[in-house]
Amino acid sequence: MTEPKPLRADARRNRARVLDAAETVFAARGTGAPTEEVAREAGVGIGTVFRHFPTKAALLEAVLAERMRRFVEEAQSFAAAEDPESAFFVFLGRWAEMSAAKNAYTDALAAAGADVPRLGPEIGAQVREAVGALLSRAQLTGAVREDVGVTELIALMVGAARAAEYLGEDAALRARTLGIVFDGLRAR
Structure with a gap:
């Protein structure tokens, strides 16, 4: 099995922003808050969130x-x-x-x-x-x-x-x- 390619610097920054935003949103609104709200808080599109975390469960696990x-x-x-x-x-x-x-x-x-x-x-x-x-x-x-x-x-x-x-x-x-x-x- 091959190791996944390391993320580019901008992708690493976006991933970190999404994680920070998810933690903020989930702390304020609970874990049921919509993923779209996480994207807004992170200042990225919903596609960016799902590119890093294909499901909400994956996002919760990462947080x-x-x-x-x-x-x-x-x-x-x-x-x-x-x-x-x-x-x-x-x-x-x-x-x-x-x-x-x-x-x-x-x-x-x-x-x-x-x-x-x-x-x-x-x-x-x-x-x-x-x-x-x-x-x-x-x-x-x-x-x-x-x-x-x-x-x-x-x-x-x-x-x-x-x-x-x-x-x-x-x-x-x-x-x-x-x-x-x-x-x-x-x-x-």
């Missing part, structure tokens, strides 16, 4: 993959932050918000009958490694309970992300709910 790529980069940068306690709790808050959005994409893909992409083993390992580094550093400073492991932390954050999704647009209620989870993680 989700890009979000996950950025999430891994963010996790790695937080793991190296100067203030481990602050980095730990700020990152977990972002994780809950990102996961709630990710759930909307995967739900839309499942509803469309498309295969829902899973974190590949490489991305999953990178997330676990970065979360493990964040957790270890926060535990060493005495900010987080010693009896919490990466597996328990990930399980808690999956639940917190579903809670954030369930609570919807009420930011104050989401913050209070996350605060309860965070209090349970803090060292006594």
Whole structure:
């Protein structure tokens, strides 16, 4: 099987504009927003959108993959932050918000009958490694309970992300709910 030809510079720019626009439109209007609106937001024709993403499901998958790529980069940068306690709790808050959005994409893909992409083993390992580094550093400073492991932390954050999704647009209620989870993680 031959490798696909790399995209020309203008095609790469158009693809990136479409992905950025799709993320903006889907965040504002939900994943059911029309593809034509994505094209308008990107400043390209609908044909350009479909040239890069033949179906709306393909566009949703690409947006989700890009979000996950950025999430891994963010996790790695937080793991190296100067203030481990602050980095730990700020990152977990972002994780809950990102996961709630990710759930909307995967739900839309499942509803469309498309295969829902899973974190590949490489991305999953990178997330676990970065979360493990964040957790270890926060535990060493005495900010987080010693009896919490990466597996328990990930399980808690999956639940917190579903809670954030369930609570919807009420930011104050989401913050209070996350605060309860965070209090349970803090060292006594």
